[in-house]
Amino acid sequence: MTAQDDEPPVLAAGVCKRFGTRTALDGLDLEVRPGEIVGLAGPNGSGKTTLLKLLAGFLSPDEGDVRLFGQDPFRQQKSVMRDVRFAFAPPPLLGSLTAREQLSYLARLGRRRAEVTRADVAATLALVGLEERADDRVETFSFGMRQRLNLAQALLPRPRLLVLDEPNDGLDPLAVIELRGILRTLRDEHGLAILLSSHLLIEVEELVDRLLVLVEGRTLFAGAPARLTAGRERILIEAEPRDAARELLAKRGIPATPEGAVALALPAGSVELVDVVELFNARGIRLESFRRDVPTLEAALLATLQGEVERNGRTR
Amino acid sequence: MILRLENLRLWRSRRPYLAAFGLAFFLVLMLVGFYTYAQTKTSGGADFGYTYENRSYFNGLTFALYAFYFGFLLLLPVFVCTEGGVQVAGDTSSGALHMLLTRPLSRARLFLAKLALSMALAAGITGLLLGLALVLGLFAVGWGDLDLYPGVLQMTDRRQHLEQSEALARFLLAWPAATLALAVPLTFSLWISTHAKSAVNAVGTSVSIYLVLYVVAEIHFFQELRPWLFTSYMPYWRGLFREELDWTGLVKDASKLAGFACLFAALAFRRFRSREEA
Numbered sequence: 001m002t003a004q005d006d007e008p009p010v011l012a013a014g015v016c017k018r019f020g021t022r023t024a025l026d027g028l029d030l031e032v033r034p035g036e037i038v039g040l041a042g043p044n045g046s047g048k049t050t051l052l053k054l055l056a057g058f059l060s061p062d063e064g065d066v067r068l069f070g071q072d073p074f075r076q077q078k079s080v081m082r083d084v085r086f087a088f089a090p091p092p093l094l095g096s097l098t099a100r101e102q103l104s105y106l107a108r109l110g111r112r113r114a115e116v117t118r119a120d121v122a123a124t125l126a127l128v129g130l131e132e133r134a135d136d137r138v139e140t141f142s143f144g145m146r147q148r149l150n151l152a153q154a155l156l157p158r159p160r161l162l163v164l165d166e167p168n169d170g171l172d173p174l175a176v177i178e179l180r181g182i183l184r185t186l187r188d189e190h191g192l193a194i195l196l197s198s199h200l201l202i203e204v205e206e207l208v209d210r211l212l213v214l215v216e217g218r219t220l221f222a223g224a225p226a227r228l229t230a231g232r233e234r235i236l237i238e239a240e241p242r243d244a245a246r247e248l249l250a251k252r253g254i255p256a257t258p259e260g261a262v263a264l265a266l267p268a269g270s271v272e273l274v275d276v277v278e279l280f281n282a283r284g285i286r287l288e289s290f291r292r293d294v295p296t297l298e299a300a301l302l303a304t305l306q307g308e309v310e311r312n313g314r315t316r
Numbered sequence: 317m318i319l320r321l322e323n324l325r326l327w328r329s330r331r332p333y334l335a336a337f338g339l340a341f342f343l344v345l346m347l348v349g350f351y352t353y354a355q356t357k358t359s360g361g362a363d364f365g366y367t368y369e370n371r372s373y374f375n376g377l378t379f380a381l382y383a384f385y386f387g388f389l390l391l392l393p394v395f396v397c398t399e400g401g402v403q404v405a406g407d408t409s410s411g412a413l414h415m416l417l418t419r420p421l422s423r424a425r426l427f428l429a430k431l432a433l434s435m436a437l438a439a440g441i442t443g444l445l446l447g448l449a450l451v452l453g454l455f456a457v458g459w460g461d462l463d464l465y466p467g468v469l470q471m472t473d474r475r476q477h478l479e480q481s482e483a484l485a486r487f488l489l490a491w492p493a494a495t496l497a498l499a500v501p502l503t504f505s506l507w508i509s510t511h512a513k514s515a516v517n518a519v520g521t522s523v524s525i526y527l528v529l530y531v532v533a534e535i536h537f538f539q540e541l542r543p544w545l546f547t548s549y550m551p552y553w554r555g556l557f558r559e560e561l562d563w564t565g566l567v568k569d570a571s572k573l574a575g576f577a578c579l580f581a582a583l584a585f586r587r588f589r590s591r592e593e594a
Contacts, residue, residue, distance in 0.1 A: 092411025110420030
């Protein structure tokens with residue numbers, strides 16, 4: 001049996017996984033389509049690693065179904081892995097081999113020798129900037145270089161689904177930017193489906209088309225990152241004296257809440273700059289600043305999490 | 317390809333070289349032991365080449381056989397248990413197993429590659445110990461016919477005499493026979509390795525259990541248990557150094573050992589194939 005072309009790269013439905021009495025994943029749904037990058041985020045212990053291990057066929061779900069290209073990765077591992085490549089964290093490498101040997105041997109496992117040429121190996125090493133250390137043993141590599149090699153082994157031969165676990169760990173800022181470029185190219189030019197796991201949202205927000213946020217094994221958010229921040233924009237103004245400004249705005253029906261020591265926060269779209277200037281000038285209030293505040297993904301997520309906690313009355 | 321990869325990893329590891337060094341060092345110790353024993357017996361007048369034991373029966377072949385016997389009981393099981401123990405547990409703790417299992421490669425093939433290479437290494441170090449013992453015996457003592465007498469080593473229950481050429485042929489036969497016997501602790505440690513999270517735990521556990529079973533098999537008190545212990549059959553190859561070979565007995569014991577090895581290999585494979593990599 002081979003992977004089906006018309007099946008989605010990842011399809012997980014109602015997946016539960018328990019370790020003893022601890023529930024690592026609780027009713028998780030996930031779909032990754034060809035040509036999109038999906039971010040998987042969440043704090044430590046949220047279930048990200050368990051999900052990746054289910055996708056890799058290392059674990060079998062207690063409930064629900066996991067399919068990669070329509071196949072069960074636990075039972076049809078050999079067939080599934082022809083189209084899927086993983087880069088786990090921390091990079092699990094074969095230290096006694098050179099970078100070239102490692103890449104060459106791993107890429108040819110389960111394939112005909114002609115499927116991966118020496119030129120392919122050299123080109124992939126060059127892509128991740130390891131061509132000059134190609135014949136050095138991996139055990140002499142720094143963490144960042146191991147991370148690059150880990151990425152290289154996941155790219156050769158090119159898969160249809162790429163699963164990356166904390167790919168930015170140990171990379172310098174330039175390498176992080178290069179990695180983003182590589183992933184965008186793979187998505188846009190080669191139609192790869194990419195699942196990117198990270199505990200830092202800031203690492204994925206610039207890159208992903210969709211985001212899945214897990215907290216304690218449950219889905220806290222699933223959708224386009226913009227949806228997470230939508231409706232959370234505000235206007236921040238600084239005025240002197242602040243209390244007088246707040247009272248004045250309240251009289252006009254504009255709710256203003258103190259933000260920090262000097263600012264006031266207003267709902268987005270509640271007032272225009274020209275109106276505020278006119279209003280404050282008439283009352284002798286000095287306007288120091290007026291700006292739109294777009295929360296970061298992390299701040300928006302934190303607010304969502306707090307809302308969830310308030311709704312439930314307690315954390316699970 | 318997986319066989320080539322595992323082979324490269326084996327030779328790039330320190331294990332084969334440590335085993336070779338350990339065996340060579342052991343043989344030198346044995347030689348020194350025989351020499352000092354002879355010096356004591358002769359009040360310091362031993363001729364290292366010939367007279368530190370009764371020259372009528374002690375020569376390089378006797379030395380090689382004694383050295384191989386001790387090495388087989390004490391040293392080789394430790395090395396094969398180490399090899400079996402690191403195979404799965406070592407790759408689990410280093411994360412290499414995760415990388416190999418996310419390739420289009422069946423677990424059966426990976427398991428067989430590991431088993432085959434471990435067996436090859438077991439055969440290699442067994443042959444190395446035999447070969448080194450014979451070479452050292454030849455140059456340090458000198459060969460002759462092989463005479464064995466009943467004694468504490470339980471090599472024989474009556475005097476045995478083998479012409480030099482015949483004795484060398486028996487040494488050659490002892491190589492595969494001893495390798496078969498070592499396949500049992502090897503597969504046993506491989507089985508333990510599929511349950512352990514680290515190579516140290518797997519090796520430590522399998523070596524400890526081997527030693528306990530070996531002692532139990534040697535103690536008269538546990539006579540009823542002996543037929544059930546693989547350690548009872550492991551030194552069966554000693555039967556090759558008899559004037560008249562008891563092929564029935566040899567084949568019977570070899571079959572039992574092969575049965576134990578197949579059982580442990582099957583248990584290891586069953587566990588490896590179905591286990592979750594949490």
